[in-house]
Amino acid sequence: MKFKLKIWRQKNASVKGTFEDYTLDNVSPEMSFLQMLDYLNQQIIESGGEPVHFEHDCREGICGSCGLYINGRPHGPLRNTTTCELHMREFEDNSTIVIEPWRSKAFPLIKDLVVDRSAFDKVIQAGGFINVNTGSTQEANNIPINKTISDRAFDAAVCIGCGACVAACKNSSAMLFVSAKVSQFAMLPQGKIEAAERVERMVDKMDEMGFGFCSNTYACEFDCPKGISVEFIAMMNREFFSSKVCKPKK
Secondary structure: OEEEEEEEEEEOOOOOEEEEEEEOOOOOOOOEEHHHHHHHHHHHHHOOOOOOOOOOOOOOOOOOOOOOOOOEEEEOOOOOHHHHHEEEHOOOOEEEEEEEOOOOOOOOOEEEOOEEOOOHHHHHHHOOOOOOOOOOOHHHHOOOOOHHHHHHHHHHOOOOOOHHHHHHHOOEEEEEHHHHHHHHHHHOOHHOHHHHHHHHHHHHHHHHHOOOOOOOHHHHHHHOOOOOOHHHHHHHHHHHHHHHHEEEEE
């Protein structure tokens, strides 16, 4: 297979970036998208150029670091698929592929296709955890949880924090990500104790980091590689409202 690649190149956040064109031949349809970029970089290095910088880690669709904007879609043309799980057979031979980084004020560009997504880490640090007493682990069967609820909590917990929801949203909203992290604890007894404090802290941090507002276009759900439902946004809104209404007076 042969492709024309239009890749965003930018030395750092302080200089102006631009698209550069590359032609890549003899691409195996069984290559993953990141393997194709490795193949391109090998040719660039051999010709004395600087390789294209992109982020990756597990290459198994579970770490969330491989996110790229491909032909106008976060992670590419397939639904429920991360960039690292996308294969070249999904593209037409001799076609043009446009590759860009996430575009968001809250995700400042580092270099080429790499952006700083530490804003998500700061949201999690603000309250995306539970406190437990130290000592021996409590027997799990002592805390019975309805299977429907536990399955729903797991549906939220599968969020990998890749940022596709932010990239897909016209407002660069992080509501889907934050709601998934809030909801996975809100549905479980272990997370009830700090529920009100958690949702307020995480929503406040989300706003502080510069993410936009949610206008319910559902683009986040459509492009989420793990299929996180926008229903969790409604759940987070209820949790946030309840925290304000039920907050004890000082």
